[in-house]
Amino acid sequence: MDDVRSATESLLADKPSLEADLEAVLDVDADADSWTFDDVPLDSGTFGELVSRGVVEKDDDGDYRVADRSAVRAALDGEEAVREDERSEVSVPSFSLPSVDRNAALALAGALLFVVLMRSFSVPSVFRGDAVVLSSNDPYYYRYLVEQLLAQSSDPTNVRVLSDIQLRARKGEPLLIGVLWFVSALLGGGQYTTGAVLAIYPVISAIVVGALLYLLTLRLSDDRWVAIAAVLMLAVIPDHALRTAVGFADHHAFDYPWLLLTAYGLVVATDSPDIRAWSGWAAVPCLAVGITGQVLAWEAGPLLILPVGVYVAGSALAIVAAGGRPLRDHAPILLGTGLAAGLVWMVHSTLDWHTDLAASTPALLFAGVFTVTLLAEMFTRAGLSARAYALAEAVGGAVVVAGAFAVLPDLESTLSERLDFLFNTQGIAESQPLLQGDLGLIVAPIFWFGFLLFLALPYLGWTTWRTARTGGRRWLVPCIYAWFFLILALIQVRFSGELGAFVALFAGLGFVHLASIVDITDSAPDVLTDSGRTLSGRMPVDRRPGLALPDTAALRYLVVLFVLVAGVGMLFAPLKIDLTTIDDTQYETVQAIENHAAEHEQEYPENYVFSQWDRNRMYNYFVNGKSESYGFAQSNYDQFLSETDSEAAFDRLGNRRGYVVTENEWVPEEMNDSSVGVRLHEYWGSATDGSDGLGRYRAIHASSGGSTKVFEVVSGAVIEGNATPGETVVVTTSASISGTDFTYERMATATEQGRYRVRVAYPGTYTVQGQQVSVSEVAVDRGTTVRVNTTAANSSPQSFPGL
Numbered sequence: 001m002d003d004v005r006s007a008t009e010s011l012l013a014d015k016p017s018l019e020a021d022l023e024a025v026l027d028v029d030a031d032a033d034s035w036t037f038d039d040v041p042l043d044s045g046t047f048g049e050l051v052s053r054g055v056v057e058k059d060d061d062g063d064y065r066v067a068d069r070s071a072v073r074a075a076l077d078g079e080e081a082v083r084e085d086e087r088s089e090v091s092v093p094s095f096s097l098p099s100v101d102r103n104a105a106l107a108l109a110g111a112l113l114f115v116v117l118m119r120s121f122s123v124p125s126v127f128r129g130d131a132v133v134l135s136s137n138d139p140y141y142y143r144y145l146v147e148q149l150l151a152q153s154s155d156p157t158n159v160r161v162l163s164d165i166q167l168r169a170r171k172g173e174p175l176l177i178g179v180l181w182f183v184s185a186l187l188g189g190g191q192y193t194t195g196a197v198l199a200i201y202p203v204i205s206a207i208v209v210g211a212l213l214y215l216l217t218l219r220l221s222d223d224r225w226v227a228i229a230a231v232l233m234l235a236v237i238p239d240h241a242l243r244t245a246v247g248f249a250d251h252h253a254f255d256y257p258w259l260l261l262t263a264y265g266l267v268v269a270t271d272s273p274d275i276r277a278w279s280g281w282a283a284v285p286c287l288a289v290g291i292t293g294q295v296l297a298w299e300a301g302p303l304l305i306l307p308v309g310v311y312v313a314g315s316a317l318a319i320v321a322a323g324g325r326p327l328r329d330h331a332p333i334l335l336g337t338g339l340a341a342g343l344v345w346m347v348h349s350t351l352d353w354h355t356d357l358a359a360s361t362p363a364l365l366f367a368g369v370f371t372v373t374l375l376a377e378m379f380t381r382a383g384l385s386a387r388a389y390a391l392a393e394a395v396g397g398a399v400v401v402a403g404a405f406a407v408l409p410d411l412e413s414t415l416s417e418r419l420d421f422l423f424n425t426q427g428i429a430e431s432q433p434l435l436q437g438d439l440g441l442i443v444a445p446i447f448w449f450g451f452l453l454f455l456a457l458p459y460l461g462w463t464t465w466r467t468a469r470t471g472g473r474r475w476l477v478p479c480i481y482a483w484f485f486l487i488l489a490l491i492q493v494r495f496s497g498e499l500g501a502f503v504a505l506f507a508g509l510g511f512v513h514l515a516s517i518v519d520i521t522d523s524a525p526d527v528l529t530d531s532g533r534t535l536s537g538r539m540p541v542d543r544r545p546g547l548a549l550p551d552t553a554a555l556r557y558l559v560v561l562f563v564l565v566a567g568v569g570m571l572f573a574p575l576k577i578d579l580t581t582i583d584d585t586q587y588e589t590v591q592a593i594e595n596h597a598a599e600h601e602q603e604y605p606e607n608y609v610f611s612q613w614d615r616n617r618m619y620n621y622f623v624n625g626k627s628e629s630y631g632f633a634q635s636n637y638d639q640f641l642s643e644t645d646s647e648a649a650f651d652r653l654g655n656r657r658g659y660v661v662t663e664n665e666w667v668p669e670e671m672n673d674s675s676v677g678v679r680l681h682e683y684w685g686s687a688t689d690g691s692d693g694l695g696r697y698r699a700i701h702a703s704s705g706g707s708t709k710v711f712e713v714v715s716g717a718v719i720e721g722n723a724t725p726g727e728t729v730v731v732t733t734s735a736s737i738s739g740t741d742f743t744y745e746r747m748a749t750a751t752e753q754g755r756y757r758v759r760v761a762y763p764g765t766y767t768v769q770g771q772q773v774s775v776s777e778v779a780v781d782r783g784t785t786v787r788v789n790t791t792a793a794n795s796s797p798q799s800f801p802g803l
Contacts, residue, residue: 004067012075026069029065030069036063037064051064107547108214112231115210115231119203119206119241121577122245126581130192132195134199134247134249134618135577139249146177147194149162150194153185161181165177170353170354173297176254199247201249202250203244205244206234209234209501210231212260213260214227216267221526221527225521229512230505237503240504258301259290262308263478264290265290270474270477275332275335284336284339288335288337290340295362299354301358302361305365308365312369315330316376316393317393318476320384322471333373337365337369345362368397371400372397433492447572448493450572451568453503455565511562582615582618589661589701589703591622592700592701593607593623593700605624608624611637612666613637616633616637636652640660641671641675644672646694662708662711664707667681673691687746695760696759701738706740715782716759717784722789724754726750726752727750728750729748729758735764744762762775773786
C-alpha cells in the first residue's frame with residue numbers, strides 16, 4: 001500500500017544501508033506467514049525501526065510479518081505496487097518508460113564517440129579510393145569466406161546457404177561468417193560493400209561493448225560517473241582499441257558483446273531472481289542469447305562461458321552461508337543456461353555448425369549449474385554448514401566432469417588439443433604471455449593496457465576481498481570474469497581483449513576514487529566505502545541520483561587527471577593500430593602484382609604470391625582471391641629465404657610458382673650472404689663474390705628505396721655456348737625495374753668438353769665473352785635455350801638442374 005511504500009522509501013532515503021536488511025527480511029517473510037525476531041539477521045535497533053515505521057507489523061499471536069511485501073518490493077525496485085489481498089495475490093508490476101537522465105545520456109554519447117575516434121586512426125589506410133584494404137592478415141580469411149557465400153547466394157532470406165559455410169569455418173567461427181554474410185547481402189553484396197561491412201563491424205562491436213559496459217557498471221555501482229569513466233577507460237586500452245579498430249576484421253571483436261551481455265545477465269539475475277516478476281525475467285534472454293552467441297561465435301567460445309559456471313559455484317556457496325533459497329535465487333540462471341543449451345543444439349543440428357562436443361558445452365554448463373544449485377538447496381533445507389557444502393560442491397563438480405568424459409568420447413582428445421594450443425603455440429605474437437617477451441615484465445602490460453591494468457588491479461583485489469568477506473554476490477560477477485581472463489592473458493595475450501572490458505570497469509572505479517581523493521569530486525564510489533551498500537544490493541532506479549555536471553574548474557582537473565591516467569593508452573593505441581595496417585608500400589606492391597598478373601592473364605596457382613605468412617592472405621586476396629590459408633607460406637617462406645641451395649629453394653615452391661615478395665624486415669642483415677633471400681633482395685638475383693646468381697626469379701617491382709621487391713618465378717632462358725674447359729663465363733645485361741637501374745650478372749664454368757650453360761631470368765641483350773646475344777621475353781617465360789654464335793634457338797622448353 002502507499003503508506004507502507006512511502007515509509008519504506010523514507011527509511012531508505014535516511015539510511016540507504018538498510019536495503020540489504022530489507023531484502024533479508026523479505027526473504028524470511030516469503031518462507032513463512034509469520035516469524036519472530038530471532039528468525040531475521042537484524043540487530044534490535046534496526047528491527048525496532050522497521051516496526052516503528054510500519055514496515056513490519058505484529059500479528060495477533062505476537063509474531064511478526066512484513067506489512068505489505070509488494071509495497072516494500074516496489075520501494076526497493078522503484079516499481080509501482082499493487083495492493084495485496086490477504087497476502088495471496090501475485091504482484092503484477094505495471095510498465096512505464098524509464099526516465100532518461102539528459103546529462104548522463106549526453107555524457108554516454110560523448111564517451112562512445114570517443115571510443116569510435118580512438119579506433120578510427122586506420123581509416124585512411126583502409127578506405128583507399130574504390131578499394132577496401134583490411135588491416136593485418138586474418139581478416140582476409142573472413143572476407144574470402146563471406147564472398148564465397150555471397151557467390152552462392154546474395155539473398156539475405158536464404159538461410160539455407162549458411163549450412164554451406166566452408167567446413168573449417170563452420171566448425172570455427174560460423175556465427176561471425178553468417179552475420180557478416182547476412183549484412184553484406186542485405187546491403188546488396190559486391191566486393192566493396194563486403195569489404196566495408198568487414199571494416200566497420202569491429203567499431204560497431206566496440207560501441208555495443210561500450211554501451212553494455214555502461215549498463216553493467218551502472219547497475220553494479222549505482223554511480224553514473226563510474227559508468228561513464230569505465231567507458232572512457234575502455235576507449236584508451238590499446239589492445240582493445242586495436243582489436244576493434246576500423247579494418248581489423250578478426251573474430252575477436254565479435255566475441256566481446258556476447259561476453260558483456262552474459263555478465264550483465266548474471267548481475268540482473270542476482271539482483272532480481274524472482275521469475276514471478278518481469279524484472280526477474282529480464283536476465284533470462286540476456287543469458288540465453290549471450291551464451292548462445294558466445295559458443296557459436298568461435299570454436300573456443302566454450303572456454304569463454306566457463307566464468308558462468310565459476311560464478312554459480314561461488315554464488316551457491318554464498319547463498320548456503322546466508323541461509324537463502326538457491327533454487328529461487330538461481331532460477332533465471334537455470335532458465336537462461338537451459339535455453340542456451342537448447343538453442344545451440346538446435347542450430348548445430350540444423351546448420352551443422354560446430355562439432356558435437358562444442359555444441360554440447362552449454363548443456364554441460366546447464367548440468368553443472370543445476371547440480372550445484374540442487375545441492376545447495378538440499379544443504380540449505382537440511383541446515384548443513386557452508387563448509388560441508390563446499391566439499392560437496394567439489395565432489396558434485398567432479399561427478400559432472402567425469403560424466404562429461406564418459407558421455408562425450410571426443411572430450412579428452414579435444415581438451416588435450418586445446419591445452420596444447422593454449423600452452424605450446426609459438427611463432428605468433430598473440431600467443432605470447434602477457435608478462436614475457438622482449439618488452440619485459442613491466443613494459444609489456446603497458447603496451448597492451450597502458451597504465452590502466454596497474455590502476456585496475458588494486459580495485460579488483462579490494463572488491464574481491466570485500467565481496468568474499470560480506471558474502472555479496474553482485475560484484476562477484478566482474479571479479480570472476482576479470483581474474484579468469486587475467487589468468488588466460490598471462491598464458492596467451494590474445495585474451496587481453498576479453499580482459500579489457502573488465503579492466504576498464506575497475507579502472508573506471510579507480511579513476512573516480514582518485515578524483516575523490518584529490519577533492520575533484522565530493523565522494524568515493526559506494527563499493528569502496530565502509531557501508532559498501534552496492535556489494536549486496538541495488539539502489540532503486542527512481543532514487544538513483546542523476547549525473548551532476550562538474551563546474552569548469554573541476555572539469556579541467558578531471559581532464560588533467562584523465563590524461564595522467566590514460567595518456568599512455570591514448571599514445572599506444574594509434575601506434576598499435578598503425579602496426580597492423582597495410583602501409584602504402586605494401587598496397588603499391590600488391591597493386592603492381594595484381595596488374596602484372598592481369599596483364600599476363602595468369603590464373604591460380606601460377607599467380608600465387610609467396611610472402612611472409614603475416615601478410616600472405618592480403619597479397620593473395622588481391623591478386624588471385626585465394627586468401628583461405630597462409631599455411632604454405634608459414635611452413636616454407638623462411639626456409640626458402642635462408643636456403644643456400646637455389647635448386648632446393650626452387651623445389652620448395654612446388655606448383656605455386658607465381659611471385660615472391662621480399663621485404664627488408666624479412667631478410668635481416670645477419671642472414672647468410674649465400675642465401676636465396678639475400679641474393680634476391682640485395683642483389684636482384686645477380687652473381688656475387690660468393691655465388692653465381694639466380695636464374696629463375698625476375699624482378700617486376702621495387703618500392704621507392706628498395707625496401708620491398710617482387711620477383712616473378714620464371715622458367716628462365718638458357719644461354720649455351722663453348723669456352724675453354726674450366727673457364728668461368730660471365731653473362732651480363734642491364735635491367736631497370738621501377739626506375740631502378742642495375743646490372744644482372746650470372747656466371748658458369750665450362751665443362752671438360754668446353755661447353756657451358758647458364759640460366760637467366762631477364763630478357764635483353766647479354767654480353768658473353770665479348771659477344772652480344774639477345775634473349776627474348778618469350779625465351780625467359782618458356783625456358784628456351786639460346787646459343788651463342790648462332791641465330792637459331794631451341795624453342796622447346798627445357799630444364800637444366802643446377803642452372
